[in-house]
Amino acid sequence: MTPLPALTSVGTDTERRTILDLATLLPFVVNVIVGGLVLGFVYAIIALGYTMVYGVLQLINFAHSEVFVTGAVVGFEVFRVLAPNPINGYLKLLIALVAAMIVSGLLNVLIERLAYRPLRNAPKLVPLITAIGVSLILQDVLRIIEGFQGRFDLTYTLPQGFSGRFCAAQSSCAGLGNALRTIGIDLQLKDVILIAVSLLSLAVLNYLVNRTRLGKAIRAVAQDRVTAGLMGIDANRMISATFLIGGALGGISGVLFGMKFGTVNAYSGFDPGIIAFTAAVLGGIGSIPGAVLGGLVLGVIQNLIGVTNVFGGLLGVANLESIDASYQRIGAFIVLVLILIFKPTGLLGKSNVEKV
Amino acid sequence: QTTIKLATLSPLSGGQSDLGTQIRNGAQLAVNEYKPQFQRLGLNLQLAPYDDQADPATGTAQARKIASDRSILAVVGTLNSGVAIPSSAALAPSRVALVSPANTANQVTDRGLSNMNRIVARDDAQGPAGANFITGTLKANKVYILNDKTAYGEGLAREVEKALKAKNVQVVANEGTEEKSDFSSIVAKIRLQRPDAIYFGGIYNQVGVFIKQLREAGITTPVVGGDGLDSAELVTIAGPQGANNIYFTTVAAPIDALPAAKTFAANFQKTFNDAAQGFGAFGYDAAKVALQGILNAAKANGNKAPTRAQVEAAIRKGNFTGLLSGNVSFNSVGDRKAATLYVMNVQDGKTKLAASVPVRPAKQ
C-alpha cells in the first residue's frame, strides 16, 4: 500500500548517529516517560472524579469537565489575588487547593441535586443528556464570569520558583536535582508538587472509600440503592457525599491542571475530560486504583506515541515517521481497544461477577 | 426608502467568538460610517450579523440564509478558511460577494469563484515570507515546523515547509497537533533535535500555551508563526518568561503605527467598550471594501440599489482607498493585488514591528 507521506527526517547521517548515541537517547526517553507520568497524574485525579460518580450512578458525568475547570478558575483567581502578597508559595497553593475543592465540590453537589436527582428513576441515558446540558451551561457561565473582567484565556501566575527546576543548581537539594538530571529526569518544581498532591489525595480517597463506614455505604448504594435503604442507608445522602468528594477531586485536578499547563479557559475541560474518562475505563471503571493506573498508562502512552516519529526517523522506518503528535490521542484509544479486547473490564476492573 | 444590508459571517459564539466578534464590530463601525452616504442615495444601510460557530456546516446553512435575504448585497467574512470555502460556494450561485478579512488559505480563492475576495495575503505569500524571515533574519539552518491540523494552520505550515526546502534548509519535522494543553512530548523532541527555529502554523491560544511550556523547559529558540498569532492575548498566554523571541507575519500594520487606525481604535473602544485588535481592523477594512463596492455599483446603476451581480462585479473590479491597511484592489480570482505583510517581533512581552514585506499573489 502507499506509504504515508513521510514528514519527519532526522537529517544527516552524522546527526542521526549523535542522536542514536545512548547518552543522548536515554535521557530523552526517560524524560518522555517521566513527562508522561506527570501528565498521567493529572488525568488520574480527573479520572477519579468520573469514576466515583460513575461508580454510584452508572452515569458518565459529562459536567465533571466543567467542575474541574471551575476548580482551575478558582485556583487562577486565588493565585492572581494573592500574587502581590508575600506569603509563602506553598501556603498560596494550599489556599488555592482548598478553595477549589470547596467550590467544585459544592458545585458538583448542586448539579446532582438539580439535574440528576429528579431523574433517579428515568432511563440511564436521560441524566447523561442533562449532564451534557449542564456541561454546556457551565461553559458559558464560566466564560461570562471571566468575560466581565475581560478575560478568556486564564494564565496562571504561579508563586516564585514553582515553574523553575526541581532542585535547581543553587538550591539545597542540588545534589538530588543533578543526580536526577543525569539520568534524564528533568522536572520542574511544580511537577513534583503535582505528584505529591496527587499521591496524597489518592491515599486519602482510598482510605475514605475502602476503610470507612461512609465508603462501604457508598459502595452499597452503588450496587443496590433500594436494598441499601433497607440497611438504613440514606441513598441520597450517600450520592451527595459522592458528588462532594468527586467534585473536590475535580477542584484539585483543576488547580493541578492550571499549574501544569499554565492556561485554562471555559472550554478547556472537554479534551482532558474525555481522556480522563478513557483512563477511568482503561483502568476498569469504578475502580480507584484502576483510574490511577489508567491515567498513568495513558499519559505515558500519549507521550511515547508523540515521539514515535523520532524513532521512526532514527530507525529509518518511513511508516513510523508519520506517526506524530497528531496521533497521540487516537493512539491512546487504540491502546484502549487492544487492552479491552484482552481484558474486557479494564486493567484493574473486577471481572464481571454476574452469576446466573 | 429601500433597505440594503451588509452581512457579516463569523463565529459569534464558541471558542473563537472573540475574534469573530471583532470582525462583526469592525464591520459595524464601517456601516455606521457609511450610513449617511447611503442615506443620500435614499438607501437605508444596515448590518446583518450571522454566526457561523466556526463550523463549516453551520456556516453553509447561514450562507444559504444570507442568500435568501435579497436585501443583503455583500458579506464580510469569514474568520476560518474551513468555513469560507463551503460558504462561498453556497453563496456563489446567488452572486453574493464575500470580502474576507481573515481567510488566508490558498483554496479560498484558488477555486476561482467570482464572489470570493479577500483583503489579506494568501498563505503561499505568508508562508514564504515567514520562511524568508527564518532564513534571512534568523539565519536558521534547521527548522522544526508545527501546525494545528486545521485548514488554515496546516496549509500555512505546508507553504513554509515548501519555501524552506526550496532554500535547502533542513526541515526536521512538519508535525500536526490538535492538543491544546500538553506539549511535553513535542518539547522533548525539540530539545532532542535542537532546531535553530520553530515555525508554528496555528492560532495564538494554542501556540501561546506551547511557547509557555517551551520556555519553561528552558528552550529559548525563536518561534515564528503567521497571522494566527496576531492577538494581544498571545503575550498574556505565553507569560512573561515565554513572551520572548516570538515572530509572526501578519497583514495589518500595528494599529498604533497608523494615524487612521488611532481614531478607529478609539472609536472601537468607545462603541463596544472593548479594545480593537487586528481582526477588528480587518473587519472594518473588509466592510469598507464591500461598502465602497456597493456604492460604486449603485452609482453605476443610476443611484438606485444595485443588484447582487453588479455589486459582485464592482467589488472585484474596484479600487478601494482610505483603509487602515492601505489600498485594495483584487486580481481575477479575488486575491488582493498588493498586500503588505508585516513581521512582528515579541520581545519582553512587547510586540514591535520587525520588518515589512510587500507581497503579491502569483496571478495578477
Next chain:
Amino acid sequence: MTAVNPGAPRRAQSAPDRTFLLVLIFLVTSALLLVSHNGDLLENLGGLGAVLRNPIVEAVIVSLFLANVLFAYLWRAAAWAKALVGLGSLLLVLPWAGQEDTSLLDLSIQIMIFAALALGLNIVVGLAGLLDLGYVAFFAVGAYTWGIFASPRFAEILRYYGENPGGTNALTLALGLFLTAITAASMIYIRRLQRSARPTRASSWSFGLASFGLVAGLLLTGRALLVLNASRAAGLGAGIDPSFFWLFLALSVLSAAVVGVLIGLPVLRLKGDYLAIITLGLGEVIRVLANNLDLYSAGSQGITPIGSASVPWFDRLAGTLGFQPDQYYLLFLYVLVLVLVAVILLVNVRLDRSRIGRAWIAIRDDEVAAQAMGVPLVQTKLIAFATGASFAGAMGMIFAAKQTFVSPESFNIFQSIGVLSMVILGGMGSFPGVILGAAVVTLLNLRILPGLGEATANLGIPQQVNPGQLQRLIFGVILVTMMLLRPEGLLPNKRRALELHHDDNQEDDSAQGTGPALTAGGGDVFSPGYATEQEDEHAGTTGRGTP
C-alpha cells in the same frame, strides 16, 4: 384518611376530532411561511414585512410550519386532512417556499439528515441498548466515499498512483483478484465447516489468516486498478460522472455498514460504557485518519467541490416548476432525502417488529438470558451496528453532496453527542419521537439560537450576556429543562411513558447497579412488538391514528 377512590384509572378521554383546526393551522402557517420568505412581497409590506423578517419571527414561523406535520401525526383528524397536511407541507409548500428561499431547502435537508441519523442511532442505542458515542464516524465514511470520487480528489489520487506505480502492473491485478477469490472462498468454506463441526483452534487460525489474505487481496486489486487507470486522471478533473451517484449511494451504505462491522467486531463483546468510550475513541480515530491521510481525504483542507447527481428529467421538471438552475440540485437532494427518510423509517419499523427487533430488546434487557434463549449476542449487535451505520453512510453522502465540501471538522464528537441528544430528547425507542428530536435540535441550532443572536445584535446588550453569544448556555438550559420535564422524551414510546409515570408512589425498584449501565436495572426504552396486521409505518408523514 381520604375517601377518594384510588383505583380510578387515569384514562385519557378520546381526543376530539381536530380536522378543521388542523387544516386551518396548515393554511395559516403555510401562508405565513410563503409570505415571510418572499422578499418582493415583504418589501411591499412595510412594517409588517420588517417584523416578518426578524430572524426570531422567521425562525418561529418555520418551526410552526414544520409543527404542522407533527400535528397531522398527533391529532385525531380525518385521514384526508392528515394526508393533505403531511404531503402538502412537505411536497408542496416547503419546496415552494424554498424556491424563494433556498435556505429553507438547506434547513429541511439538514433536519432530515439528522432525522435519519437519529433513526439509525436509535436502533443502536434505543433498541439494542448499545451506547455509541462515535456514531458520526459512519456519517464520515459515507461523506468521504462520495466526496473522494465526485471531486478533483479522485484525479489527484490517480495522478499520484500514476507517478508512483511501484511495480504495479496488470499482473498485480490478476494476483489481487486471485488472492481475493481464493481467500474469500476458503473463508466461506471454513465457516461452513464450523457450522457443522465444532470450531478447532486450527480452523479459527486459518480463518483469521484467510481474512488477512482477503484484505491483502483487496488492497492489491484496488491499488492495481488505481495504477492501471492512472492515465484517465486528466479526464476526471471534476470527479467521476454524476450518473455514478446511485451506485455510490449503494456503496456508501455498504461501506459504512462494513466499517460498522469492522469497528463492531472487536468491541461489541464489551459492555455498557466500555463500549461508549471505545466507540467515542474509534469515532475520533476515523476523524483523525481523515485529517491525516492527505492523499485520499485532502486532510484538514477538505475536499471540494463535490458533485451531486444529475437527473435530467428532474432538472427539467424543476425548471418548469420555476426553480432556478442553481436550486435544482438542492431540490433534488431534498426530494431524495425525503424518500430516504421514509425508507429508513419503514425499515426501522419493520425491523423493530420482527425477530431481530425482539432480539435487540432482549439483549438490552438481559444479555445472559437472551443468549440462553438462543440469541447470538455478537451477531445481533453487529446487525444493529451495521444497520445504524448504513443509514449514517447514506446520509453522509447526501451531506457531502449538499455541502459540496467535506472536511474532518464536520465529524467531531460533538456531532455524535448531538445526535444522541436528539434520540433521547425525542424519546428513545420511539420513531416519531426521534424524528421530532432531530427537528427540534436542528431547528434550535440552525435557526432559533442564531436567530436570537442576530435579532439582538444591535440592541446594545453587553457582549458577555448577549444571547447570540450564549447559545451553548441556552441550548444547555433547554436540554436540561426538557429532560427534567419530560424524561421519557417529547413523543415517548408508549409503554415507556407508562412505566415512568408509575413511579409516583413507588420507590425506585429499578436500580440494581450490578452490571453495565445500559443493561442493568430499569431498562431503557423499548418498542418491541410484533408485526401487527395494520402497522402505521408511515407515521411520520401521513400517519393515521392517534397514539
Next chain:
Amino acid sequence: MPETQMLNERTRAAGMTLLELQGVHTYYGHIHALKGLTMTVGEGEIVALIGGNGAGKTTTLRTVSGMMKPRVGQVVYQGQNVGGLPPHTIMGRGMSHVPEGRRIFPQLTVRENLEVGAYTITDRKLIEERVQEGFALFPRLKERENQLGGTMSGGEQQMLAIARALMVNPKLLLLDEPSMGLSPLFVEAIFDIVERLNRERGTTILLVEQNASMALGVAHRAYVLQTGEIRLSGSAAEIARDESVRKAYLGDE
C-alpha cells in the same frame, strides 16, 4: 369478613401491638396490589402471612419497610405512622427486612455485606460480635468470608441475606420467603432460628412463607391473603386446621 380476635396465650402475654396496618392500599402503577389491608402484629409475636402467588404478601412487607408507599391508609409502627417514609428512616428504628430475591450486594464480599447490614450501628466491637454470631449461625458464610456476594450460590445468598438482617438485632424482622432455595436441612435450621430469635431475644417476626405448613408450625398467628385482601386470620393452629387453607395452600388433596 369478621375480624378474628382470638389470640393464643403467648401473644396475649406479649401485650401491645408493634405494627399495625390500617386500610392500606398499595399500587404498582395501575396494578392495585393491596386493597385495604388491615392487620396487626403484636410485640413478641411471630405472625405468618400466607397466600397464593401474587396475593400481595411481598407487597405487604415492602409497604411496611417503606420500599413502597401506600397510596391510602396507615402503617403504624411503634405508635407512629411510618407509611410513606423512606426505608432508611424506618429501618433506623429497629426493623429489618429480608427481601424477596435476597438482594445481596453482589460486589461486596460476604463480610462487607454483613458490615453494611450493621450500618446503623457505629460501635465497631459490636459489629464484629454480630458478624461472628452470623458466622456461627451459618458456618458456610465463614468459609466464604471474602467471596463476593454475587458469586455465592442461591442458597448461600439466602443465608447471607438472613444473617445480614440479623446484624442490627431487630425488634421487628420481616422475612420474605426465607426458606426459598435452601436445602431441606437448612429449611429446618431457618425455622429453628426463627423460633429461637423469638424466644431468646423476643424478636417480633412477620413471616411470609410458601412453605405454609412449616410457617404455621412456628407462628403464633397467621393471616391468609388473597388478591390483596385478608381472607382469613386467626391463630396459627386454627388456620392450619381450616379446610380451605389446607386445600389451597397446604397442598392437601
Next chain:
Amino acid sequence: MNILEVQGVTKTFGGLTAVNDVTLEVPREAIVSIIGPNGAGKTTFFNLVTGIYSPDRGTIRLDRRELIGLRPDQVVSAGIARTFQNIRLFSTMTAEENIMVGRHTRLRAGYLDAVLRTRRFHSSEEEAREVARVMLDFVGLGRWRRELATNLPYGDQRKLEIARALATTPKLVLLDEPAAGMNPRETEDLKALIRRIRDELGVTVVLIEHDMRLVMTLSEHITVLDYGTKISEGLPHQVRNDPRVMEAYLGRGAAAGEYGKEARPHA
C-alpha cells in the same frame, strides 16, 4: 439411549472446585433430578451444560454431539433450553414477547424478510405468535399474555420462564429450582406441568430442586452432588435412604419420608 452424556466435567473458580469430575447420563424422555446441599455445584453444572461456563475438563454430549466450545445460543440451537435460579425475564417485554424471543433460533425469516415483509416473514411471525399462545396456555398463563413480564407475580414469572424455554423446541430442558417461591398447592400444579412437558411434548427434563416431595415423586433418577462431587445416584428410594445423602442433605426429617410436610407440632 441417552440424550445427554456428561463425562467427568470439572470447574474451578480460583481455589474453589465447584464441580468436580461429575459424570451424568440422562436417558431420552426421562425426568431426572439433581439435588444437593446449597453450594454443591448444581447451578454451576447447568451453566457448564448450557455453555455459559466452559469446563476445565470433561466432555458434554447431546445426542452424540459435543457441546463444549459452543456458545450458549448455539447450545440452544442444538436443543437444550433452561430456566434460571434467579428469574431472568426480559422485563420490558410482555409475556408473549418473552416467549417469542425464545423462538428466535427456530424462526427462519431473516433480516431481508423482515424489511421486505416477505411471505416467509409473515408465516414465521405467525408461527412465533402461535407458539407463544400455545406455550402460555400450556403453562396456564394465558391471561397474562399482554402484561409486562415484571408485573407478573413471582410464581408466574417462574412459569413464564419455563414457557419461554419450551418455545425453543428443546430436546432437553434444564429447570433450576422451578418450585422455589411456590406453595405446595402450586407445586402440585407444577409437578403436573413437568410431567406434561415430558409426556405431551416429549422433552427430556433435568431439574434442580430442594422440594423433596416434588423431587421424590417426580424423578425417575436422582443424582446427588455435594461439594461439587457426585456422592450418590439412583432411584428416588435408593437415594432417599442413602446415609450419605441423609447426612449431607436431607437431615432429620428424612427418615419419616414425608418431605412435603416437615411441619412439626410445636411444643
